[in-house]
Amino acid sequence: MNHEIFNFPFETNEMRLLYFLSKEKSVKTVSEKLGRDQTTITRQLSNLSKKHPVLQKNNGLWTLTPLGQEIAKFSHKLMNEQKQMIDKPCVIRIATTKEFSEWVLTPLLSKIFSDSFDSTRLSIHTETGPIERSLLDGRIDIAITCGKPIDPLIKYKKVSSFPLICISSDPVDAKNNFENLLKKSAVEHTGLTIKSLLDAQAITPEIALQFDHIAGVRGACKAGIGWSVLPSYSVQNDIDNGELFDIPNFKINSIKEQFSVWYLRDYSIVENFTKNLIKVFKDE
Numbered sequence: 001m002n003h004e005i006f007n008f009p010f011e012t013n014e015m016r017l018l019y020f021l022s023k024e025k026s027v028k029t030v031s032e033k034l035g036r037d038q039t040t041i042t043r044q045l046s047n048l049s050k051k052h053p054v055l056q057k058n059n060g061l062w063t064l065t066p067l068g069q070e071i072a073k074f075s076h077k078l079m080n081e082q083k084q085m086i087d088k089p090c091v092i093r094i095a096t097t098k099e100f101s102e103w104v105l106t107p108l109l110s111k112i113f114s115d116s117f118d119s120t121r122l123s124i125h126t127e128t129g130p131i132e133r134s135l136l137d138g139r140i141d142i143a144i145t146c147g148k149p150i151d152p153l154i155k156y157k158k159v160s161s162f163p164l165i166c167i168s169s170d171p172v173d174a175k176n177n178f179e180n181l182l183k184k185s186a187v188e189h190t191g192l193t194i195k196s197l198l199d200a201q202a203i204t205p206e207i208a209l210q211f212d213h214i215a216g217v218r219g220a221c222k223a224g225i226g227w228s229v230l231p232s233y234s235v236q237n238d239i240d241n242g243e244l245f246d247i248p249n250f251k252i253n254s255i256k257e258q259f260s261v262w263y264l265r266d267y268s269i270v271e272n273f274t275k276n277l278i279k280v281f282k283d284e
Helices: 012-024 027-034 038-051 066-087 098-112 131-136 214-222 236-240 268-283
Strands: 055-058 061-064 090-096 120-126 142-146 154-168 186-189 207-211 228-231 256-264
Touching (some): 012 027, 012 066, 027 038, 038 055, 090 098, 098 120, 098 214, 098 268, 154 268, 186 214
Parallel strands (some): 090 142, 186 207
Antiparallel strands (some): 142 256, 154 256
């Protein structure tokens, strides 16, 4: 392999020197702009002229050759592009569920964005596919999800837990015992099946509908199609508004949905933001 192709012909200080010479025309002014001694600048120009055909002397003055002018233009463009990259807000990509984003994360954004993160921008993605692989492949920077990662490269901190509650749109259900409720049709989330939550001896209710997302289950319950079990954060507003009712005699209220913040170890770009994110969640 020819390693020379990985070497830049011009060093950064040489490119800056050509750029300032193209603008100032005088070695004295260039030295003032760069904060260097004029003798040092003259020596650098002389050395550069021997390395590349970018400089020439006319009547005792250093001037740029056509190639030198092109390099000076390129240097200016490169400096501007680097400045734009540095000034560009840092975008942190967070993946979580649509429901957690809407009902938990979004209301906390004003607390998450302290003054130290005023140049930070968030891009929030709906969690799809293997979340761990998305982190390792660099498609996202932070994940807020349940469970814990397998790969040791990923750190995680438990931040929020929410009880699973039994809900129905019929206020009568809230007054009946749980055994009577089991005789009625239910609506369930495919990842949170009613049967998996009940004792082996319990009656398994008839499942009227299944959804792979919480919004569908919630909407079906509000429409009176059946009762269900969902995380408290996803239906609390509906309960407060009297659209759904919490069934207090539900026998598995002790079960909770535990969320954690996942992030790559030694990922300094998001480390401070992640620490603040975790603190806000834990303070709530």
